[in-house]
Amino acid sequence: MKFQCATAALRDAVQLIAPVCPVRTTLAVLSNVHVVAENGNIQLTGTDLDVAVKTSVVADVAKGGATTIPVRLLLDVLRRLNAETIQVSVDENNVATLRAGDKTQCSLRGMAAMDFPKFPQFEGSDKVELAAKDLSEMLRSTSYAVSRDETRYVLNGVCFSFGERFDVVATDGRRLAKYTTTAIKREEPRQLIVPTKSINMLQQMLAADGTVTLRYTTNQLEITTPRATMVTRLIDGHYPNYMQVIPKTCQVAVELSRKAFLDAIGLATVVTEKTKQAVVRLAFERNKLTVTAQTADIGEVNEVLDVKYAAEPMEIAFNPTFLTDVCQNVEADELVMELTNATSPAVVRAGEHFLCVIMPMRV
Amino acid sequence: MNQPPRTIIHLDMNAFFAAVEQAANPSLRDLPIAVTGARHRTVILTASYAAKRAGIKTGDLLHEARSRCPSLRLVPADPDKYIHTSQAIMSLLKNFTPLVEVASIDEAFLDVTHSLHLFPSIETLAQIIKHEIKSHFNLTCSLGVAPNKLLAKLAAEQQKPDGLVIVTPNDLPHWLAPIPLSSLCGIGPHITAFFHQRGIHTCGDLQRLPLPFLQRHFGALGLWLHNAAFGRDNSPVIPTEDAPNPKSVGHSMTLERNAESREDVLRYLLQLSEMVGRRLRAHHLTASTVAVTIRFASFHTITTRQTFHTDLSQSNHIYHCASTIWKRMPMLEPVRLVGLSVSSLTPNAQQLPLFPSEQRRMRLALAQDLVNDRFGDYALFPATLLLRNNRTRIIAPAWRPEGLRNTC
Numbered sequence: 001m002k003f004q005c006a007t008a009a010l011r012d013a014v015q016l017i018a019p020v021c022p023v024r025t026t027l028a029v030l031s032n033v034h035v036v037a038e039n040g041n042i043q044l045t046g047t048d049l050d051v052a053v054k055t056s057v058v059a060d061v062a063k064g065g066a067t068t069i070p071v072r073l074l075l076d077v078l079r080r081l082n083a084e085t086i087q088v089s090v091d092e093n094n095v096a097t098l099r100a101g102d103k104t105q106c107s108l109r110g111m112a113a114m115d116f117p118k119f120p121q122f123e124g125s126d127k128v129e130l131a132a133k134d135l136s137e138m139l140r141s142t143s144y145a146v147s148r149d150e151t152r153y154v155l156n157g158v159c160f161s162f163g164e165r166f167d168v169v170a171t172d173g174r175r176l177a178k179y180t181t182t183a184i185k186r187e188e189p190r191q192l193i194v195p196t197k198s199i200n201m202l203q204q205m206l207a208a209d210g211t212v213t214l215r216y217t218t219n220q221l222e223i224t225t226p227r228a229t230m231v232t233r234l235i236d237g238h239y240p241n242y243m244q245v246i247p248k249t250c251q252v253a254v255e256l257s258r259k260a261f262l263d264a265i266g267l268a269t270v271v272t273e274k275t276k277q278a279v280v281r282l283a284f285e286r287n288k289l290t291v292t293a294q295t296a297d298i299g300e301v302n303e304v305l306d307v308k309y310a311a312e313p314m315e316i317a318f319n320p321t322f323l324t325d326v327c328q329n330v331e332a333d334e335l336v337m338e339l340t341n342a343t344s345p346a347v348v349r350a351g352e353h354f355l356c357v358i359m360p361m362r363v
Numbered sequence: 364m365n366q367p368p369r370t371i372i373h374l375d376m377n378a379f380f381a382a383v384e385q386a387a388n389p390s391l392r393d394l395p396i397a398v399t400g401a402r403h404r405t406v407i408l409t410a411s412y413a414a415k416r417a418g419i420k421t422g423d424l425l426h427e428a429r430s431r432c433p434s435l436r437l438v439p440a441d442p443d444k445y446i447h448t449s450q451a452i453m454s455l456l457k458n459f460t461p462l463v464e465v466a467s468i469d470e471a472f473l474d475v476t477h478s479l480h481l482f483p484s485i486e487t488l489a490q491i492i493k494h495e496i497k498s499h500f501n502l503t504c505s506l507g508v509a510p511n512k513l514l515a516k517l518a519a520e521q522q523k524p525d526g527l528v529i530v531t532p533n534d535l536p537h538w539l540a541p542i543p544l545s546s547l548c549g550i551g552p553h554i555t556a557f558f559h560q561r562g563i564h565t566c567g568d569l570q571r572l573p574l575p576f577l578q579r580h581f582g583a584l585g586l587w588l589h590n591a592a593f594g595r596d597n598s599p600v601i602p603t604e605d606a607p608n609p610k611s612v613g614h615s616m617t618l619e620r621n622a623e624s625r626e627d628v629l630r631y632l633l634q635l636s637e638m639v640g641r642r643l644r645a646h647h648l649t650a651s652t653v654a655v656t657i658r659f660a661s662f663h664t665i666t667t668r669q670t671f672h673t674d675l676s677q678s679n680h681i682y683h684c685a686s687t688i689w690k691r692m693p694m695l696e697p698v699r700l701v702g703l704s705v706s707s708l709t710p711n712a713q714q715l716p717l718f719p720s721e722q723r724r725m726r727l728a729l730a731q732d733l734v735n736d737r738f739g740d741y742a743l744f745p746a747t748l749l750l751r752n753n754r755t756r757i758i759a760p761a762w763r764p765e766g767l768r769n770t771c
Contacts, residue, residue, distance in 0.1 A: 147672075148672035149671060149672050149673040150671065150672065150687075151671060151673065151680070151683050151684060151687065152673075171717065173716055173717055173718060173721065174714055174715070174716060174717055175717065176717055240718055244719065245717050245718060245719070319714060343715060345717065357717065359714065359715040359716060359717050360715060361713060361714050361715065362713040362715060363713075
């Protein structure tokens with residue numbers, strides 16, 4: 001196998017794939033990237049058997065073939081090369097030799113391509129298309145709410161719910177973020193729980209314009225973006241009925257400037273971030289919101305924000321992380337916070353598509 | 364004004380569990396009796412002095428004890444009785460000084476430095492304490508009086524039962540020199556063996572060792588050993604209500620009969636989860652690390668711990684984590700003891716759950732705790748535990764009347 005391509009393009013492609021490849025594994029070949037050179041491009045694949053990612057790079061292929069190269073070593077080498085183009089040749093013992101200009105040469109010992117698992121094939125399954133930037137925004141505004149608690153594995157992923165509308169939902173059992181679009185409708189309702197690792201991968205792949213195609217079977221999802229194709233196993237289980245935890249009514253709705261609110265919570269966390277269970281209090285009074293946090297032995301922070309508030313005074317406490325996560329990951333300038341009382345869920349809405357239900361803390 | 368010399372009393376109840384049983388049941392008095400844990404099998408928890416004379420000691424297996432002393436009367440432990448008595452004794456001690464540190468169910472330190480002037484002499488004060496305990500509870504105790512906790516505890520050990528040993532700074536040097544090293548609280552078998560190999564047997568021997576030698580072999584502990592050899596100790600008497608929050612909450616139980624299957628062990632883990640969860644909730648704490656300890660029939664013991672990305676306080680969550688850990692542990696042989704402890708504790712400004720099923724569980728736990736607070740432990744418990752004898756509890760050495768280390 002022998003080819004020549006742009007160093008930067010190859011580096012970006014390998015960088016995209018490297019996070020998928022496991023560092024420690026029982027199957028040594030999985031720490032390698034699978035490389036196939038044919039018809040004017042090279043195809044790179046990485047997998048940990050749960051997720052597989054495939055991308056390609058335009059190349060001048062002198063001799064076709066397939067091999068696998070240790071992905072982290074390859075990436076480390078590519079990051080250190082300044083030459084614009086790179087020549088790669090692989091001998092029959094799977095030793096890959098990288099040449100950059102006349103003076104730089106590097107050999108990496110790989111493994112046979114035949115040992116690498118096959119990329120899953122998708123035939124005749126359901127298909128959904130949407131803009132990459134829309135899916136990117138949906139994931140960005142929800143994925144932070146995924147649970148990291150291994151004991152609740154169905155919550156360890158983002159739920160893609162197809163039906164009369166398309167919901168992207170994430171929850172950790174204390175807050176729930178949902179982004180809804182009615183532009184996508186499916187006659188047959190379907191819920192896919194996509195593991196967190198695949199979501200992180202997908203967010204990398206979506207960093208480009210264009211259209212994304214989603215195809216799914218009962219236990220797998222294939223996502224094709226202009227940059228790459230990913231196939232992921234889905235989390236097997238029933239996602240909880242999230243619609244039932246979204247309050248239908250509220251006592252009062254308050255408009256907040258996202259930036260000012262984020263700054264106030266950020267200031268409050270200065271005195272709470274060293275504590276393991278931080279609390280920030282929001283006290284609403286007539287046209288005034290006071291954000292307070294205090295920690296014994298550290299200090300206290302108060303900030304008053306001007307808001308339109310005409311209802312009875314109310315005080316409610318939250319984990320500040322839940323509030324900053326929302327503020328940092330939505331784009332709208334204005335947020336609406338819907339409240340009922342100090343122990344009922346609060347709803348933060350940003351635009352018409354997004355909402356986040358946050359349970360308060362009892363203090 | 365001159366600072367009065369520091370005066371600490373260590374109180375050690377004599378053969379506490381056995382003595383309480385004998386006080387409560389006159390027919391047992393003066394007989395060799397031993398308090399045991401679970402009814403069917405366990406070890407000797409405490410032996411009365413008559414039994415001790417027959418060679419019975421804490422930790423003996425029942426058949427060993429019976430063969431050594433055929434007339435031995437075995438009494439199953441009644442933790443509620445001991446806790447009640449202990450609490451009453453500890454509150455009585457607070458009449459003499461507010462600085463009472465409860466060291467365990469049957470031990471306490473009193474800092475009487477500033478209340479001593481209310482009494483004619485330290486000896487009178489000590490005799491009053493002994494008399495009060497004897498007349499109220501019909502129990503005897505050994506008291507040690509010294510300028511610090513280390514020496515006070517050592518002094519109390521010297522005369523049992525019903526002892527009173529007063530060590531003044533003046534007689535300290537010749538009193539301390541012949542005391543064996545192993546008697547000092549904090550010097551265990553390993554350190555003792557290290558010194559025995561080098562011909563060091565008493566505090567006096569240790570005093571002659573240069574500090575740099577000790578520091579080279581024991582690091583920071585070297586300085587402590589050096590000071591201990593001279594009877595120096597600055598540790599304060601910390602009243603129980605001021606004690607810092609503990610780092611872990613745990614329970615363990617020696618099973619009535621060896622658990623032969625993994626499912627049997629799970630049932631015990633469920634019971635322990637209930638006990639640990641209840642304690643956490645009562646003290647408004649959440650935990651994120653869970654450790655399971657298993658002791659096999661051969662006394663081989665293994666512990667596995669795991670940290671979870673969650674705040675645990677509900678019994679069912681703790682059980683879920685414990686069973687996840689147990690699935691990864693080998694069952695090498697039948698199990699005789701199961702332990703469960705949680706750590707990485709944080710004060711719980713209670714985060715409310717989002718899903719109705721968990722809200723229900725939270726309310727259920729709250730209701731269960733309220734019922735059990737009012738009607739006693741195990742008034743309301745999971746039906747899975749129905750067929751088990753739930754009253755076979757053992758009191759841990761780290762027991763405190765208030766606070767997290769309660770009964771187990």
